[in-house]
C-alpha cells in the first residue's frame with residue numbers, strides 16, 4: 001500500500017481506540033517505517049515479522065513503554081501489504097494501490113453492500129460475506145484447533161530441524177535458548193492467527209483490500225492495547241520442555257561455541273599436517289593447541305550462577 005494509505009489506517013485506528021496524540025503519531029510512524037527498510041517484498045513471507053512485532057508490542061505495552069505503538073505500527077504495515085493484491089505488472093499494481101488510497105473506509109453494512117455489488121463470482125461473494133461475519137466476531141471466530149495448527153506450521157517452516165512432536169500445545173517446541181521470548185500463551189497465539197488470516201478468495205477490488213486490512217489491523221491493535229488481560233497473559237515463563245536441544249543449552253548456553261572451537265581446532269590440525277616441513281606447520285599446530293583451551297572451557301564449563 002502507499003505511504004498515505006498506511007498513515008490513514010493508523011490515524012483511523014488511533015481515533016477508534018482513543019489513543020492520545022503522541023501514541024497516535026508513534027503508531028503512524030511505525031506504520032510507514034518498513035517501506036524505508038530494504039526488506040521487500042512485503043505482501044508475502046512476512047508472517048514472522050508480523051508475529052514478532054505483535055509480541056514485542058504487547059511486551060512493551062505491559063511494561064508501559066510507549067515504543068509499543070511504533071512496534072505495532074510495523075506489524076500493521078505488513079498486515080496491510082498482505083491485503084494488497086499481488087504485484088503482477090508494476091504499473092497496474094501502482095494503479096491498484098492508488099485506488100486503494102482513494103477507497104473509503106466503510107462500516108459493516110456498507111462493506112456488506114460493497115461485497116454484493118462488486119463484480120465477483122458467486123462463490124467469491126459468499127466467501128467474503130462469511131469472512132466478514134467471522135471478522136465481526138473478533139478472536140472468537142478462530143477456533144483453538146485452527147489456532148494451534150497455524151501456530152505450529154508457522155514455526156515448523158522456520159525451524160524444521162528442531163521441531164519435535166512432544167512439545168506442549170502452543171509452544172514452539174525447541175529450540176535455541178534465545179528464542180524463548182516467543183513462548184506465547186493461547187490468547188497471544190489467537191491474536192497472531194487473527195492477524196495472519198488469509199484472503200478467502202483471490203478475487204478482490206481496492207475497496208475490499210482496504211477494508212479487510214483495516215478491520216484486521218483494528219482488532220489486532222485493540223487486543224494488543226487491551227488492559228483486560230492479566231499482565232502476564234501473552235508471554236509465559238519458559239515451560240519445562242524436554243526436547244534434546246533445550247536442556248543442554250539451558251544448562252550451558254555456551255556449549256555450542258565450544259563445539260565450534262573444537263571443530264575449528266581440528267581443521268587447523270589437518271591443515272597443519274598437510275603442511276609438514278614448511279613454516280606453516282608449527283604456526284598452525286600452535287594455533288590449534290591454543291584454541292583447545294577456550295574450547296574445553298566453553299564445552300565443559302558450567303553456566304554461572306545467577
Ligand SMILES: [Zn+2]
Nearest residue numbers: 001035042081
Ligand atoms: Zn510496504
